[in-house]
Amino acid sequence: MYKNNLLSLALSAVLAGSAGGVLGKTKVDQDTLQLHDSLLTMDTHVDIDVANFTTTRNYTRDLGTQVDLQKAEQGGLDAIWFSVYTGQGELNDAGYAKALDNALAKFDAVHRLTEEIAPGRIGFATTSHEVRTLNAEGKLAALIGVENAYPLGTDLSLVQNFYDHGARYMSLAHNGHSQFADSNTGEENDEWLHGGLSDLGRDLIKEMNRVGIIIDLSHPSKAANMETLRLTKAPVIASHSSARALNDVSRNLDDEELLAIRKNGGVVQAVAFSSYLDSNKDAAWKEKAMEVMAREAGKTGFKILDWNEVKKLDHDARHEYIHGFMKLRTQVAPLVEREVDPLVPPVNVKDFVDHIDYLVKKIGIEHVGISSDFDGGGGVSGWNDASETPAVTQELLARGYSKEDIAALWGGNLMRVMDAVAAVAQSLQNP
Secondary structure (H helix, E strand, O other), X not given: OOOOHHHHHHHHOOOOOOOHXXXXXXXXXXXXXXXXXXXXXXEEEEEOOXXXXXXXXXXXXXXXXXXXXXXXXXXXXXEEEEEEXXXXXXXXXXXXXXXXXXXXXXXXXXXXXXXXXXXXXXXXXXXXXXXXXHHHOOOEEEEEEEEOOHHHOOOOOHHHHHHHOOEEEEXXXXXXXXXXXXXXXXXXXXXXXXXXXXXXXXXXXXXXXXXXXXXXXXXXXXXXXXXHHHXXXXXXXXXXXXXXXXXXXXXXXXXXXXXXXXXXXXXXXXXXXXXXXXXXHHHHHHHHHHHHHHHHHHHHOOXXXXXXXXXXXXXXXXXXXXXXXHHHHHHHHHHHHHHOXXXXXXXXXXXHHHHHHHHHHHHOHHHEEEEOOEOOXXXXXXXXXXXXXXXXXXXXXXXXOXXXXXXXXXXXXXXXXXXXXXXXXXXXXXX
């Protein structure tokens, strides 16, 4: 999946996960809201576009994104892991240099938000203590995870540089094999580059353990993940992955991986990405929703392009097209909700919590967490932007989870891993 934020929202996820959640927001009762507000809630994967971190265009305003400061505050979301994402490119010096420029620009964007744009509302955090301190001050906490270690090139000294910039988790690959690890995408054609990890990838694991960056198992291949779990001296996470037993796609984790993560002491952050939760239900809904989109587009003169056509557009034309598509999507959302949702329901919060239930039963409450993948294709009906976050808490309560359980899911477990990884790093640096 090409993961330019607007492109992913508008095309890959088609209508940003679920138009059904646009008008018909889940009604949350006051008792749930009160409990939700008492929790420290953490979303471990939100994508960003550096264009949304300027003095004139930023998260203090409604940008049409699934996450901004107002939506997070409305939804009682306390901590957000912003993703320094880089798409997989060529494994050469030119590719590495371009990727590093992209990563550094995203690091800078998050720091600009917390230090220059809105320091009174959101602060930067690198430890669980800092998260809790910001929460006590009534501020949001911003953290950074790196999605794809590709920007490191072959220079592992950059791991310390990324840590110093605030990175606290990092995956070894994304969609496409990196210099460090095979991607889950190799499963489609059974084509692999390393058969798991490369020698450089094994060295990267050691350096991440030493520096204190959590290893993220979302996106690499199963072979790479299992080898990582054998080698790492610290707990790991899967920052945005769900259960393969419920939906057989390569982006989800199978039971063998889940049990190995439990043994490792890590955490799996279930992700509210509709096609990972229920591919068939999602495809059926999208097909009908796109029929409505096409019908209404014809009335306005807007031409919906094939995905391959969009990829061929230059940068400006592509963004112009995406903005037009998003505008149409907003206009059509009420029609989709009335005409499509009653007949072909979208993937929703219940489907998402089904995966949480499975993970909890398989590996235990202490090894499960919550992520959205907002602004990167994530979102389900009922939790389609940060303002709707209490709907997840309400569904967890309805299924019998206790306040302590929900607190663990919403961030307690992840912060335990943060503390454990920091402790391992300290022991390795000071043997």
